[in-house]
Amino acid sequence: MRLLVVCLGNICRSPLAEGVLRQRIDQARLGHRVVVDSAGTGGWHAGEPPDRRTIANAAAHGVDIAGLRARQLRASDYRDFHWLLCADRANLDDVRGRAPGNATARSALLLEWAGLGQGAEIPDPYTGGPEAFEHVWTLVDRAARAIVAGLADRTRTIDA
Known part of the structure; x- marks a missing residue:
């Protein structure tokens, strides 16, 4: 299974989710x-590391994401991945709106796909303080644990 986590700039939510x-x-x-x-729907930060606050937050929980580099969502992602898992509704709408005609990937909200609630979104912590980044950590860690539990449980099928 190939999963691509998507947010706006690929420097806060999606690299943290990728690392976790x-x-x-x-x-x-x-x-x-x-x-x-x-990946991010926007390309403003392409080639840059995650936001320093995201790196610090991940490191505080034992996850090293300092080596990741931002990139923009590309047309090939719609064929190379099974799922495009979005941080929030705006990202999901953007991802779906950009889908090329030959897209095979499905798209969903990350938290919803992980079973953490209909319409559940990960808020962008960019303009917030440390508590905003910690809240995002809590959400993506819960999602990652739920996804892994589903993958590990041979009786449960995660649609790919």
Whole structure:
């Protein structure tokens, strides 16, 4: 299964979710079954590392995302991934609006796809303080744990 986490600039929410998902997947020894990446709908930060506050927040929880680099969503992502998992409704609408005619990937809200609530969104912490980044950590960690539990549970099928 190939998962792409998408937010606006690929410097706060999506790289954090990518890092947490990768760590939880590796801890569960499911790396051979799942590939995770992240992208932003905008290209303003392409090539840059995640926001320093996101890096610090992840590091405080034992996740190293300092080596990640932002990139913009590209047309090939709609064929290269099974799921485009979006941080919020605006990102989801943008992702769906950009889908090329040959798209095979499905798109959904990350938290909703993880089973954490209909319409549940991850707020953008960019203009907030440390508590906003910690709130995002809590949400993406819960999502990552739920996704890994679903992948590990052979009786539950995660649609790909």
